[in-house]
Amino acid sequence: SRSLNLAVIPGDGIGQEVVAEGLKILSAVLPQDVKLETKEYDFGARRYHATGETLTDADVEALRRHDAILLGAIGDPSVPSGVLERGFLLKLRFLFDHHVNLRPSKLLPGVATPLAGQPEIDFIVVREGTEGPYTGNGGTIRKGTPHEVATEVSVNTAFGVERVVRDAFARAQARPRKKLTLVHKNNVLAFAGHLWTNVFNKVAEEFPDVTTDYIHVDAATIYLVTDPARFDVIVTDNLFGDIITDLAAAVSGGIGVAASGNINPSGEFPSMFEPVHGSAPDIAGQGKADPTATVLSVALLLRHLGYDAEAVRIEEAVSADLAERGALPARSTSEIGDALSVRVAG
Amino acid sequence: SRSLNLAVIPGDGIGQEVVAEGLKILSAVLPQDVKLETKEYDFGARRYHATGETLTDADVEALRRHDAILLGAIGDPSVPSGVLERGFLLKLRFLFDHHVNLRPSKLLPGVATPLAGQPEIDFIVVREGTEGPYTGNGGTIRKGTPHEVATEVSVNTAFGVERVVRDAFARAQARPRKKLTLVHKNNVLAFAGHLWTNVFNKVAEEFPDVTTDYIHVDAATIYLVTDPARFDVIVTDNLFGDIITDLAAAVSGGIGVAASGNINPSGEFPSMFEPVHGSAPDIAGQGKADPTATVLSVALLLRHLGYDAEAVRIEEAVSADLAERGALPARSTSEIGDALSVRVAG
Numbered sequence: 294s295r296s297l298n299l300a301v302i303p304g305d306g307i308g309q310e311v312v313a314e315g316l317k318i319l320s321a322v323l324p325q326d327v328k329l330e331t332k333e334y335d336f337g338a339r340r341y342h343a344t345g346e347t348l349t350d351a352d353v354e355a356l357r358r359h360d361a362i363l364l365g366a367i368g369d370p371s372v373p374s375g376v377l378e379r380g381f382l383l384k385l386r387f388l389f390d391h392h393v394n395l396r397p398s399k400l401l402p403g404v405a406t407p408l409a410g411q412p413e414i415d416f417i418v419v420r421e422g423t424e425g426p427y428t429g430n431g432g433t434i435r436k437g438t439p440h441e442v443a444t445e446v447s448v449n450t451a452f453g454v455e456r457v458v459r460d461a462f463a464r465a466q467a468r469p470r471k472k473l474t475l476v477h478k479n480n481v482l483a484f485a486g487h488l489w490t491n492v493f494n495k496v497a498e499e500f501p502d503v504t505t506d507y508i509h510v511d512a513a514t515i516y517l518v519t520d521p522a523r524f525d526v527i528v529t530d531n532l533f534g535d536i537i538t539d540l541a542a543a544v545s546g547g548i549g550v551a552a553s554g555n556i557n558p559s560g561e562f563p564s565m566f567e568p569v570h571g572s573a574p575d576i577a578g579q580g581k582a583d584p585t586a587t588v589l590s591v592a593l594l595l596r597h598l599g600y601d602a603e604a605v606r607i608e609e610a611v612s613a614d615l616a617e618r619g620a621l622p623a624r625s626t627s628e629i630g631d632a633l634s635v636r637v638a639g
Numbered sequence: 640s641r642s643l644n645l646a647v648i649p650g651d652g653i654g655q656e657v658v659a660e661g662l663k664i665l666s667a668v669l670p671q672d673v674k675l676e677t678k679e680y681d682f683g684a685r686r687y688h689a690t691g692e693t694l695t696d697a698d699v700e701a702l703r704r705h706d707a708i709l710l711g712a713i714g715d716p717s718v719p720s721g722v723l724e725r726g727f728l729l730k731l732r733f734l735f736d737h738h739v740n741l742r743p744s745k746l747l748p749g750v751a752t753p754l755a756g757q758p759e760i761d762f763i764v765v766r767e768g769t770e771g772p773y774t775g776n777g778g779t780i781r782k783g784t785p786h787e788v789a790t791e792v793s794v795n796t797a798f799g800v801e802r803v804v805r806d807a808f809a810r811a812q813a814r815p816r817k818k819l820t821l822v823h824k825n826n827v828l829a830f831a832g833h834l835w836t837n838v839f840n841k842v843a844e845e846f847p848d849v850t851t852d853y854i855h856v857d858a859a860t861i862y863l864v865t866d867p868a869r870f871d872v873i874v875t876d877n878l879f880g881d882i883i884t885d886l887a888a889a890v891s892g893g894i895g896v897a898a899s900g901n902i903n904p905s906g907e908f909p910s911m912f913e914p915v916h917g918s919a920p921d922i923a924g925q926g927k928a929d930p931t932a933t934v935l936s937v938a939l940l941l942r943h944l945g946y947d948a949e950a951v952r953i954e955e956a957v958s959a960d961l962a963e964r965g966a967l968p969a970r971s972t973s974e975i976g977d978a979l980s981v982r983v984a985g
């Protein structure tokens with residue numbers, strides 16, 4: 294019999310509430326012969342305040358023994374900006390070599406968008422997750438003086454770019470439209486831009502059936518609001534990906550429904566799945582959070598582990614649920630979770 | 640009697656057409672006692688192909704003798720990406736120390752936006768123009784090999800950040816809402832983020848009547864489409880400014896109406912004003928281009944040189960023209976220019 298050994302990190306704020314619903318749906322959808330084991334880890338603001346720790350070597354060793362990680366949200370205003378981001382979230386992405394940061398955007402029927410005319414939106418962003426301006430390279434001299442100089446170094450390697458570009462081509466090839474867009478700023482960031490463009494064009498030769506194009510990141514933000522249907526798969530740098538996926542989430546129904554995967558495709562390390570939204574301390578503990586983004590992250594997790602049929606069932610359940618929302622009175626976090634678990638089990 | 644000695648760079652594609660209308664409105668609006676002298680410079684793709692030059696030392700010497708520069712658009716697909724951008728546009732911004740890159744966004748009545756519900760949009764972005772990831776710092780080793788490493792270095796100085804932040808505070812103070820938002824990514828880009836945040840908080844003490852806040856660049860893109868009314872003045876880094884001002888232009892009527900100024904506030908070097916749009920070679924020479932963005936850039940130019948009343952007259956003429964567009968048949972570039980020059984003269 295099969296097993297799924299999951300690390301669960303509820304985290305801060307609404308993280309607790311949404312992860313509970315994610316697990317509810319996971320239990321409901323998993324085939325009976327799969328033994329689900331979950332272990333909860335208490336990372337985030339509370340642990341940091343109690344111990345000063347964000348992620349110890351022992352934590353990393355424990356986490357890496359799991360098949361995958363489900364994360365709610367990490368972050369709280371009581372912790373200085375950057376501490377948990379760099380000490381936990383980014384640290385895990387780097388240590389577990391999560392180089393494919395996968396963020397699908399699909400505007401589902403019945404879902405509100407800030408864009409006029411309910412455009413068709415169905416694309417995925419493959420964001421590089423372990424390089425670019427996120428490496429922490431750089432420094433400061435003369436800190437706090439009128440002569441301070443601070444640098445940030447974006448590091449890009451052929452190795453790192455090629456593997457994420459190849460992953461994106463494969464994902465594009467598996468989709469009906471088979472189209473891949475490289476987003477960068479190669480007219481200004483010429484060193485990194487040349488590397489990205491060159492690797493992209495070289496890997497393209499291996500995927501002759503995939504249509505390719507290139508657009509600058511600034512222009513990409515225009516298209517995301519004026520013609521999002523032009524996108525099928527996007528591959529981009531870590532920072533550009535951070536920016537455009539928040540915009541992509543906003544236009545395709547908001548961060549309440551935006552899922553993401555921090556993926557290590559080789560399986561050498563466990564991949565981590567999380568809603569794009571944060572811990573939303575303002576609504577925490579009130580049952581107001583929408584668990585949909587977490588539930589869709591569970592679908593990404595299942596697909597990553599080979600449970601394709603189960604992932605599809607979750608996605609269909611979410612679609613059906615969202616389509617009916619307009620007609621229903623507002624529901625609590627757990628009511629939405631209950632409705633979804635009935636649908637996936639049915 | 641006063642004089643205005645203007646360098647005119649029509650540039651490529653629709654640049655020629657839109658600049659002609661910009662000059663038409665400038666002549667119509669200028670007080671009679673102001674002697675307008677213009678000198679046209681032939682920079683861009685044609686010059687590059689003919690001579691291999693983008694901007695020579697002699698060109699720079701000639702340009703700096705002017706009071707200001709009006710630019711149409713530079714760029715053509717026949718020139719490799721980056722050559723004119725870095726060899727002309729960015730070179731001028733750096734040589735003339737255009738550290739205040741000013742980009743207003745105002746959704747005028749009658750103007751279409753991709754956002755539902757015609758939200759209120761009236762903010763300006765003060766983008767730093769001479770630092771950050773735009774300095775050309777960085778490099779490549781093992782180019783073209785599987786072991787290539789390419790870096791881009793974002794350079795941020797207390798000197799450079801403080802002057803643009805102070806400029807933004809002053810602009811915020813002069814507006815009714817008096818609100819300034821810092822946009823950065825200080826939770827990840829900690830070295831530059833700390834410098835920006837620290838300088839911002841320090842300068843804020845000099846402007847106690849200005850309300851301040853901070854948001855990450857990724858979240859800023861969400862607010863730009865879900866709640867653009869929250870913004871009054873934004874100050875940000877060169878690259879973040881590049882990205883969010885294209886989005887800002889898109890939501891507030893499109894790049895057909897987005898103006899910009901590359902400003903050297905001290906007046907040591909001439910400032911340069913240009914529409915945010917590019918050369919649009921696909922519609923060049925057909926009289927289809929909208930000259931409005933260039934006309935509004937002329938208004939920014941006039942305000943920079945102290946002709947406030949004339950700038951307001953242009954902005955009012957544009958508002959009135961845009962408000963009527965829906966009721967009119969499509970007009971050519973010069974028909975729009977003619978209509979606007981009648982309005983500003985009247």
Ligand SMILES: CC(C)[C@H](C(=O)O)[C@@H](O)C(=O)O
Nearest residue numbers: 378379382383535826827857
């Ligand atoms: C919290 C932050 C470090 C993170 C990032 O910048 O990657 C977040 O914005 C995201 O997109 O997952």
Ligand SMILES: CC(C)[C@H](C(=O)O)[C@@H](O)C(=O)O
Nearest residue numbers: 480481511724725728729881
């Ligand atoms: C053309 C390019 C160099 C330029 C920039 O990146 O600044 C443009 O996008 C802009 O915003 O003026």
